[in-house]
Amino acid sequence: MDKVNILGVRVDMVNIPQAADRIMDFLDEDKFHAVFTPNSEIIMRAYKEPEFAGLLNRAELLTADGIGVVYASKILKKPIRERAAGYDIARQVLANINDTGHKLFLFGGKPGVAEEAKDKLITEYPKLNIVGIRNGYFGNDEEEEIVEQINNSGAELIFVCLGAPKQEEWIDRYRSALKARVAMGIGGSLDVFAGRVERAPEIFRKTGMEWFYRLCKEPWRIGRMMELPKFAVTVVAKGRNYQQD
Numbered sequence: 001m002d003k004v005n006i007l008g009v010r011v012d013m014v015n016i017p018q019a020a021d022r023i024m025d026f027l028d029e030d031k032f033h034a035v036f037t038p039n040s041e042i043i044m045r046a047y048k049e050p051e052f053a054g055l056l057n058r059a060e061l062l063t064a065d066g067i068g069v070v071y072a073s074k075i076l077k078k079p080i081r082e083r084a085a086g087y088d089i090a091r092q093v094l095a096n097i098n099d100t101g102h103k104l105f106l107f108g109g110k111p112g113v114a115e116e117a118k119d120k121l122i123t124e125y126p127k128l129n130i131v132g133i134r135n136g137y138f139g140n141d142e143e144e145e146i147v148e149q150i151n152n153s154g155a156e157l158i159f160v161c162l163g164a165p166k167q168e169e170w171i172d173r174y175r176s177a178l179k180a181r182v183a184m185g186i187g188g189s190l191d192v193f194a195g196r197v198e199r200a201p202e203i204f205r206k207t208g209m210e211w212f213y214r215l216c217k218e219p220w221r222i223g224r225m226m227e228l229p230k231f232a233v234t235v236v237a238k239g240r241n242y243q244q245d
């Protein structure tokens with residue numbers, strides 16, 4: 001699989017259907033696979049924290065979430081054609097597993113969100129096999145019990161929606177304890193499945209302006225978004241120092 005090294009983070013050059021196909025292959029393999037969808041903010045964190053970069057690079061699939069990452073790949077002359085956001089990949093996977101019987105676990109969101117997401121998903125994908133749910137608010141002492149709940153459910157695929165970097169850290173911490181074949185860190189997707197949060201209209205997504213839409217809707221994100229210009233400057237200044245192979 002072709003990949004680009006962006007400030008020390010491997011990003012696989014796949015579009016949404018290709019990412020979903022990889023996940024279907026992972027579900028057939030008898031081992032654990034982590035799927036992360038780094039955006040520019042996450043890559044900046046990895047750039048500053050080598051341990052976090054190592055954690056990301058352990059994932060079996062890393063897709064470009066966000067226009068910043070797509071532009072970075074172009075600057076580095078290994079162009080990714082379009083973003084492959086976690087939500088979109090998850091949608092494609094849901095369509096693929098609607099009638100395969102694969103066991104899905106929904107983990108994350110405020111209390112009540114996973115239940116609502118489950119109900120909505122079942123109306124949309126009537127044959128979907130959702131074997132368990134768990135909200136995303138817990139103390140450290142509850143983590144093992146959550147792993148046990150997920151393992152006991154027989155889940156093969158877990159949607160982990162704790163926001164970044166919590167979800168990536170959680171998935172990596174439990175990669176050898178989890179019996180599932182795939183865990184995907186997909187941020188606020190359960191809120192969208194539940195109908196509590198709306199996605200940016202397509203025109204914003206297609207034109208790479210989703211960040212602007214979200215900023216208008218959720219102005220408190222401004223601090224986090226200031227990482228985007230820093231990311232662009234860092235990729236231009238330092239991006240070529242990283243080996244591409």
Ligand code: UDP
Pocket residue numbers: 108109110135136137138161162163164166186187188189190191
């Ligand atoms: N969340 C959670 N547990 C936490 C913190 C956050 O389950 O301890 C959930 C939160 O309810 C929301 C999602 O994680 O559903 C984060 O959504 P956001 O859109 O902020 O994701 P990001 O942009 O960080 O990927």
